[in-house]
Amino acid sequence: MAENIPEYIVNELQFACQLHEQAVCDHDKCREFSENLSELLIRLEDMEFYRLADRLMSVLLNCKPKEASHCDKANLVGEMLKEITKEMHK
Numbered sequence: 001m002a003e004n005i006p007e008y009i010v011n012e013l014q015f016a017c018q019l020h021e022q023a024v025c026d027h028d029k030c031r032e033f034s035e036n037l038s039e040l041l042i043r044l045e046d047m048e049f050y051r052l053a054d055r056l057m058s059v060l061l062n063c064k065p066k067e068a069s070h071c072d073k074a075n076l077v078g079e080m081l082k083e084i085t086k087e088m089h090k
Contacts, residue, residue, distance in 0.1 A: 003049050003051055003052060005049060005052060005088055009040070009043075009044070009047075009049075009052075010085070010088050010089075012036075012040055013040065013081070013084065013085055013088065014085060015036075016033060016036055016037050016040065016081065017078075017081045017082065017085060019032060019033045019036060020033050020074075020077060020078055020081060021078070024074045024078075030063075033063070034060065034063050037056055037059065037060055037063070038060060040056065041053055041056045041057060041060065044056065052084070052088075055080075055084050056084070058080065059077055059080045059081060059084075062076055062077050062080070063077050
C-alpha cells in the first residue's frame with residue numbers, strides 16, 4: 001500500500017483479524033468485530049487514509065452478523081482481511 005500506515009493501526013487491524021476468527025460461530029463476537037472495524041474505519045477516514053478505509057468498507061459491506069446461524073461470508077471476509085494486512089506489510 002502506498003499509504004504510510006502507523007504501526008498501531010496495523011496492530012488494530014491484526015486484532016480485528018483475530019477477533020474475526022473467533023467470531024465465525026459467535027454472534028456476540030461477530031457484532032464486536034463489526035463495531036471494532038467500523039470504529040477503525042472512521043479513524044482511518046479522519047486520518048485521511050482513504051484507500052485503506054475504502055478496503056475496510058468493502059469488508060464491512062460483506063459482514064452481516066446473524067443470530068443462530070453460521071456466517072455465509074466468513075471465509076470471504078477472512079480472506080479480505082488477510083489480504084489487506086499482507087499488503088500493509090509490504
